[in-house]
Amino acid sequence: MAAPTPSQTVGPFFAGELVWRDGGKVLFPGQGQRIVLKGRVLDGAGEPVVDALFETWQADASGKFPSGGEGDRPYGYGRVSTDAGGGYTIETVMPGTFKSQSGEAYAPQISVSIFARGLLKAARTRVFLAPLDAIKDDPLVRAIGDPERVRTLIAARDAADPKLYRWDVRLRGAGEAVFIEI
């Protein structure tokens, strides 16, 4: 086995064009329940991370993994740069559940990679779009164990706007999100 090429930081100067036009609007070939995932990326002092590249990859509404694309964009992939308040917005569909070949069931989730100056490798994780009691059997939830840590990965459905899911990602410190190595 050859060693993989080591990761390095994306730095502060990633080209504007790395962020796709309307990259926060995720495309799918079919229909689905429209949702918006929205939140902020925060650092160890609780300050907004204003120069992060925030990427998402997810199943479609039926739990199938997207292939192909539309125009010049791949299906299923979101990509935005955080704004001056550390904010990101991903307009997408509610992902369906899916299973591994060995039958493990994955709860509705979006895989997330965060790249930024000061991150020598991507901060990777999965955000869940269902409450704690509905995701207990998910492989990552079981691997984490501690419900307080699992809560850092649950997007909260907004009381006033049922299509809105709020998820703040704390990179370090109090309420630090769980990050994964896959």
Added chain:
Amino acid sequence: MAATRAADVHPPYHYPDYKSTRLRAPAQATVRVAPSPLELAGPAFPKTFVKESEADLTTWGKSAPLGEKMVLVGRVLDEGGRPVRRSLIEVWQANASGRYPHPVDNHDAPLDPNFLGKGQVLTDDEGRYRIVTVKPGAYPWQNHAFAWRPAHIHFSLFGNTYAQRVITQMFFPGDPLLAIDPIFNSVPVAGRKLLIAELDLEHGVEGVALGYRFDMVLHATPMGV
């Protein structure tokens, strides 16, 4: 010889000599899990995503950009030696003076109206790519006294699966600034040489451009991808 594992070559999150990691590096241990079946699939980039001209960073302007022209070739393989085919590579870099055309870059060096410093290319069926550009300049940054980044080209790779996605930087052989660069030195010793291109005259253009080679290795792909 024992194989070098991923854990031996990737930098840690927290590397105090690189000051920006201090507030941004996760403090808790990462949770190690198998890639989900979703993560063993990945986005597919339509052929129209990349124009052939985007692999040549020297043809943006009305005339040639300033700097030392170079042809950069390489191959993207997975850990098992299989080519990573038809995968998206994005590159961006400073111009020959060490300046990015980015609003946050306040380095007092000239912009080059003929150089935007960005490009993209899809690997071919053998995992190969070829880019034409100019050698980027070194530039100062705020990390410590006389902090100057060695010349580097940023690479963003999508691979064939989401689990293979990586962003890295390519450096040049023999650069004395490598020794004082905390970003490069955040990589464990075993991995550092993997970030340095080789002079490869065979791929240059006589009298016009030097050739360099930079091969990359992504995490293993599951069988059948």
